[in-house]
Each structure stands twice: as structure tokens, then as C-alpha cells.
Amino acid sequence: MSRGREQPSNSAVPAEAAAARLHAARRVLVTGFQGVGTDVVVAACDLAEAIGAAVDAGDPEASRPAAPTIARVGEVTADREELRDRADLVVFWFCDPEAACPGFTARYVAAPLAKPAARCTLAVGDPLPTAPPGTEHVALDRDAAVEAARLSQHILVLGEPPSSVEPALAAACRTITAAIDRAACVGFVTDDSSDPVGLEAWSLVHLVRTIAHRKPAFEIPLRPRADAFDAVCTWRYGAAGAIARADRDGGGFQPAEASARQLIERGEVDAAVVVGGLSPQLEQALAAHGDRLAVHRLAGSDATIMADLRSLHAALTAARTGGAS
Amino acid sequence: MTANAPRLVIVGGTIHDPTHGRDGVVGDLWIDEGRIVAPPADPRGFTRMDASGLVVMPGGVDLHSHVAGPKVNAGRRIAPHLARRRPAAVPTIHATGAAYAALGYTTVFDAAIATAAAGIAHAELADLPVLDKGIYLLAADDTPVLDALARNDAAATRRLVGEAIATGRGWAVKIANPGGAAFWKRGRRGDHHDLDTPLPDRPTLTPRLILDRVAAAVESLGLPHPLHVHTANLGLPGNWRSLLETMKTFAGRRAHLAHVQFHSYAGGDLDEGSFGSGVAPLVDFFNAHDTLTLDVGQILFGDTVAMTGDAAAAEHLAHATGMPWMAHDLHLEGGCGVLPIAYREKSMVHAWQWAIGLEWFLTATDPWRVALSTDHPNGAHFTAYPHLMQLLGDAAFRRAAFDRIHPAVRKRSPLEDLSREYTLQELCIVTRAAPARIAGLRHKGHLGVGADADITLYRPDRDLARMFSMPAKVFKAGVLVAEDGQPRATPSGRTLASRPVTP
Numbered sequence: 064m065s066r067g068r069e070q071p072s073n074s075a076v077p078a079e080a081a082a083a084r085l086h087a088a089r090r091v092l093v094t095g096f097q098g099v100g101t102d103v104v105v106a107a108c109d110l111a112e113a114i115g116a117a118v119d120a121g122d123p124e125a126s127r128p129a130a131p132t133i134a135r136v137g138e139v140t141a142d143r144e145e146l147r148d149r150a151d152l153v154v155f156w157f158c159d160p161e162a163a164c165p166g167f168t169a170r171y172v173a174a175p176l177a178k179p180a181a182r183c184t185l186a187v188g189d190p191l192p193t194a195p196p197g198t199e200h201v202a203l204d205r206d207a208a209v210e211a212a213r214l215s216q217h218i219l220v221l222g223e224p225p226s227s228v229e230p231a232l233a234a235a236c237r238t239i240t241a242a243i244d245r246a247a248c249v250g251f252v253t254d255d256s257s258d259p260v261g262l263e264a265w266s267l268v269h270l271v272r273t274i275a276h277r278k279p280a281f282e283i284p285l286r287p288r289a290d291a292f293d294a295v296c297t298w299r300y301g302a303a304g305a306i307a308r309a310d311r312d313g314g315g316f317q318p319a320e321a322s323a324r325q326l327i328e329r330g331e332v333d334a335a336v337v338v339g340g341l342s343p344q345l346e347q348a349l350a351a352h353g354d355r356l357a358v359h360r361l362a363g364s365d366a367t368i369m370a371d372l373r374s375l376h377a378a379l380t381a382a383r384t385g386g387a388s
Numbered sequence: 389m390t391a392n393a394p395r396l397v398i399v400g401g402t403i404h405d406p407t408h409g410r411d412g413v414v415g416d417l418w419i420d421e422g423r424i425v426a427p428p429a430d431p432r433g434f435t436r437m438d439a440s441g442l443v444v445m446p447g448g449v450d451l452h453s454h455v456a457g458p459k460v461n462a463g464r465r466i467a468p469h470l471a472r473r474r475p476a477a478v479p480t481i482h483a484t485g486a487a488y489a490a491l492g493y494t495t496v497f498d499a500a501i502a503t504a505a506a507g508i509a510h511a512e513l514a515d516l517p518v519l520d521k522g523i524y525l526l527a528a529d530d531t532p533v534l535d536a537l538a539r540n541d542a543a544a545t546r547r548l549v550g551e552a553i554a555t556g557r558g559w560a561v562k563i564a565n566p567g568g569a570a571f572w573k574r575g576r577r578g579d580h581h582d583l584d585t586p587l588p589d590r591p592t593l594t595p596r597l598i599l600d601r602v603a604a605a606v607e608s609l610g611l612p613h614p615l616h617v618h619t620a621n622l623g624l625p626g627n628w629r630s631l632l633e634t635m636k637t638f639a640g641r642r643a644h645l646a647h648v649q650f651h652s653y654a655g656g657d658l659d660e661g662s663f664g665s666g667v668a669p670l671v672d673f674f675n676a677h678d679t680l681t682l683d684v685g686q687i688l689f690g691d692t693v694a695m696t697g698d699a700a701a702a703e704h705l706a707h708a709t710g711m712p713w714m715a716h717d718l719h720l721e722g723g724c725g726v727l728p729i730a731y732r733e734k735s736m737v738h739a740w741q742w743a744i745g746l747e748w749f750l751t752a753t754d755p756w757r758v759a760l761s762t763d764h765p766n767g768a769h770f771t772a773y774p775h776l777m778q779l780l781g782d783a784a785f786r787r788a789a790f791d792r793i794h795p796a797v798r799k800r801s802p803l804e805d806l807s808r809e810y811t812l813q814e815l816c817i818v819t820r821a822a823p824a825r826i827a828g829l830r831h832k833g834h835l836g837v838g839a840d841a842d843i844t845l846y847r848p849d850r851d852l853a854r855m856f857s858m859p860a861k862v863f864k865a866g867v868l869v870a871e872d873g874q875p876r877a878t879p880s881g882r883t884l885a886s887r888p889v890t891p
Binding site: 101102105293294295297298299300301302303311312313314 | 456458460461464465471476480481482483486508511512514515
């Protein structure tokens, strides 16, 4: 068991010692889950149920009760290979793909199209130092993301922006829509992980849907991936996180109370088990408040984490039955 | 078979075992290692359980349900108000297993899993307690399969479908709206009146050819369950023609028709005013062709969540109801649509749907070719099966319900004149014996020697809904898993996967 962020290695802490601390804890949080597979999440949930822990990955999806209902209405997504092979216009929509997914540009955007045709790239938002040569830049503040999507959709449908729109925004959206008009297949690369209420995703979905009625168009979301966690947590507890107390007979989805960040910042947990990667937001929370709680990290390959989880679970069972200190 | 299964003899129960012609016969069942065995020469070591006065049936088999996979997870989250109910409209996987077991069901199939989602579906089903489970793969949505079908390359079709079943550990092959995705992507719902319109992107392929060629592939692969067909134009007025053409496509070949209630509507194109029942010509054809089987997909009034691999149908339904919906895309080849829905007895369309489902049940003459289902959760929650069983077995109860529905339907539906009442034996057939036989489960749905010891004991009651909603005891592979609605054990069930015949 370690304090805060100071001890990232699980192997350095004997399972028995970690189990003893978890057993003694008032309330435990099981979190992390970035980039781990389904089996790991299942095993981590088993552990959380054994100790009645809170479960959350810090994924923004879990912070909204019906997030998919709002943010994914009519969402059009595709595989990255579709982007690589078909999209002759790639729009980096307020997204630095290299920050979210290193190597993405080289693998999926710089590669030639399957059909002999030129590929155009457009970076909307901040300049992208890692963008492919020839990328056209449309400078816009992130705060304008929703307006830009809505206005671009308006222009595509009605032709001209309303006269009340700020000229710089109107010019930017004309550039975007002109590129869309020239393209045969449009792929939007997005990363809405910092989108607090889902409006960015919602507005872009509508833009993509509008285009998709005319030509192939889709979105490649690069948000932090806790897909396995979202799936397992939903089938076990009915929500993709913010579970107040892991219990397969009813998990208690409490988005305002049981998100990992809230629990850490309010000091409502005194121990945390971090399974796999941790989101940047939770790393920050632990950095700021980690001295209040004991943190046990399980890192490495899925096989390694599974083995460590089994050891921890067994040691915890022994601790609860008085078989270990 | 089951390490903790005790040796058990259930004594003096009133046995309903239609497969072996036992219709309310008092007898004993001997159980060893999770299976039913012949009476042993030496009965020592068998625990005796007195079942005097109880009705004994095989464990229920749900041939067509939606319990796992991406669409079900989406359904769990799309309507928070329905998630908070008990039971939730789309329960968690553990609650699903517990509720099925408490109802006396011991086997369930998820009827629509995209090949690409098979892995995650199996991971979820591994968390499903008690029940044996399997999945039907949407193997004919994959681009290479469609290409092979378009070339009429039977060998390639067979190989690709077989590979999908093997790698996806599927039990059967399902088609959801043949070619529908191709039409939908280009802004139309498919052809309304026939199955012979070429696909926009494959001019040599039609929905009928997809059905015919995939059914042939399934047959040649020796899969235990025939092609499981959700045909075109689900939910649209006038779609009875599509179902009739679908049935004709299979002339002489085995096929299973899914949730026929949703495909049996009379009426003009998108004309709700002429909406009505198209069951009569369909059931005539069905009754005359014994290679066809079906499940009904009965709707029952109340709130639920609709989910389908036919995203085009979900979009239509969303537009018709004004409900929020979500489309879950899968590699631009398949997908699913999910939305909340409320069935109201005062809604004319919903009342028709209710009456049409019951009309199918009451006019299909051979219960061995009919499986009871609500297409959970599309038509209703599976925990409503006892209510449906009372509608089938109690004409007075059905009449009282009929008197509450929309008056226009009361005036035109033939349901009023149908006085048939399902017997206990027939209810046993449509809830376990027939679904097991149709699915190709040799060890389920009956109580003969060698059968899995999946057994449900009911207290006889004239109120069939009460009787079937609270079994006295439920055994899964010989283990007592529920008693008077309370869980007693949660063993893991088996995954049922087919082994395609290799050439």
C-alpha cells in the first residue's frame, strides 16, 4: 500500500499488506480502468463487491445520467480504418490526435487513400504542430466549438450564416463547409474528454449527420478509452460508473456523489485501488489530495493485473475471515 | 456435470412432459449429476423431495430474448426512469439471471449479436447466473458474406458463416431485415411489398436471395437451429405481405420466423387509419407448412425499451413516437437502434399489436411450432410471461382485457370470436418443450432419461398468472436455485455453442 502517487508499482507491496489496509479502510474506491480489458474489469468489480467499494473510472460519460441519450443521438462513427482508407477530408475538430493517441496521424491520416485521390486535412481550433504537411488551419477558440458546429450545419443546409453571427466565426465556418462541399468522404477526429456537459459531442453529431445524408461522413472519437469499464459496469450495475457501492444486486448510481473525483476531493474514501491507467483528471485529484488516502496501484499487462487482483482478492478474503493480519 | 448437484428424487409430482406424452401424470423424477436418470436399482443416497400436489415441468426455455451485448447495455442507460423501476426495464445481467430463474426459466438465447460483438457478449453472459445461454449471430450482415451472396458463391458463404459461428461461439444464425441496412443507408426503408428489389450497392442481390442462400448455408453447416429470420419492414402497416413472401421463400426448407406479431400488419403504406390484422392469410400458410416455426413477440401494455439489430426499424419507430433514440453503428455494416417505448391499451396501434399477437397464438394450430416470447424487452419484460400465459389459458381473463382496449380494435379484431384456451400441457409446450425442440436442444425441454435436470415445480392455481409467476421450486442441473421467488443458489450456467459441420 502506498500514499498518493508515490508508489506506482503493485509488485512492491505485498498483497497481504494491501488487503489489510483495504480491510481496515472506512470506504474504498476502485478506479483507473483506462486501457484495460474486460476480464480485468470483471475481476476488479468482483473485488469491489467483496468490500462494498465505490467504483468509477472518472470517465465523463458516467457523470451524466443518460449521457448516450443526449450525446449519441444519431451518432455516426466508423473504424479508424475507414478514415485511413476512405476519407478524402480529415477534420481535426478541436483535437490534437497525437496527444490523445500517439502515432494516430502517421497510421491513419498520412497513409495514402485506398483509391488514388488527394487527401485534405483541416485543423479546427488551435494550430497542430503534428498535423500532416499542407493542413489548413481554421483558428477558433475551444469555447466556440458548439457554435461552430451549429453554424456549419446551418450553412450546409441553408447556404448563408445569419447576419447576426460574428464575422470571424462566419468566415471560419465558410472555410469548413467549403472543404466539406469539395470532399467525397469526410472524417471528423474528435476528443471531447474535456467536454463537461456533452454539448460539443451533441452539436458535432448533428453536423456529421447532416453531412452523412449527402455523402459518407463519420466521426472518429479519441476520448480516453475506458470502453471495457463502461460495458462491464453497465451490465453489472446499470451505469457506466459513479457507483456508490458495488453490489450486483443493485449498485446505486449516484453521479453527483460517487464520481471518483468527488470522492477523492471530498475525502470520502480513505483507500483507493487503481486498476490500469488513470485519467489525467484523477491523477491531478490524487496529486492534490492523495495524502488523505492510501493508494494501491495495479499496473502492467492485463495478465499481470489479473494475477495481482486475484492475489489481492484472496488476501482480502483471508483478512476478512481472520486468516491474515 | 455439476459438482455440487445432489442425488435427488422428486416424488409424486404431477408431471407435464409433452415430449414423452405425459400430460399430468403422477410420477417420480430421479436426478444424478445434473441429469435425469432411470430409477436406480439402489435408491440409497438419493435425497427425497415430496412434490405431491405440485405441477412438474421442464425448466423454461426462452428462444428469443435480448439479455446481453452492446444494444442491451445501451438500453440499460437510455431511460433512467425505467432503470429505477423494479424490475428495471432492462435489468442488469445478474438481475436478469435471478429473475429468469425465479420464474422457472433455465435457458435463454440472445437473439441478435453482431459477429464483431460476440466476444463482449460472451464476456457479459459469463456474468449471467444460473441459466444456460447462447447467442444468435448476425452473421449475414458482414460485408464479405454479402459479397459471397451476391456472387452466389455457396461455398464461400458456407465457409464465412461457419467461421463466424465458430469464432463467435454462436448457436444459430440470425438475419435482421435482409439487406435492410443497404437500403437504409441510402435513405429508404426497403421495398414494402416484395423481397425482390436489388440492393442499391449489390444489384445482383435481393432480400429474398439473402434469405434463401443463407438458409441453405445454415442447413449445410448442420446447425441445430434453422435460420432465425427477422424479415423486412418490421412495424410498418401492410407488412404482412413481406412476411408471407418470406415464408414462401423457404418452401420446404426449415426456417424460424421471429416475433411475427411485428410483421403481421394490414394497412396501406404508412397509413395508420387502415392499420389492422394481417394474420389470417399468414397463419393459413404457416399451418400448412410444417417446416416453419415461429415465436410471437407478444406486446403487453406498459413501459419498456425497444432494441433491435434492425436500426432502420428503430429509426422509424423513433419518428413515429417522438422518443429519443440511439443508433449504435458497427463497422458501417450492421448496427442497432434503441429507444424507450410505452404500449397503451387505449392506443389503436398498440391495441392492434396486442390483439394480433394473441391472434397468432390462438389460430396457429400446432403448438410444437410456436414459442412463447415477448421478444424481451421489445414487446414486454420477460417477467410478464405469466400474465401472457393467463391470457392464453383463460378466455374470460382475455375477454376482460379485450374489453378495455381501443374500441376500433374491438370492432374489427377477430380476437373476440376466438375462444380457444391453452391447456397446461399446451402452455408447457410453448414455454419449454417446443422452444427447446425448435432450438435444437436435445437435453432440454423434456423430462426423459438423459435430459438436463432443469425442472420447475408449480403450485396449481386457477389464476395462471399467479401460478406461473411464483414457482414453488426451480432446479437447474439438479441444484435448487429458487424457491417461492427467492434465490437459493446462483451457479454458473453453460454457454451453448454450435459446432458447424466442416466440409
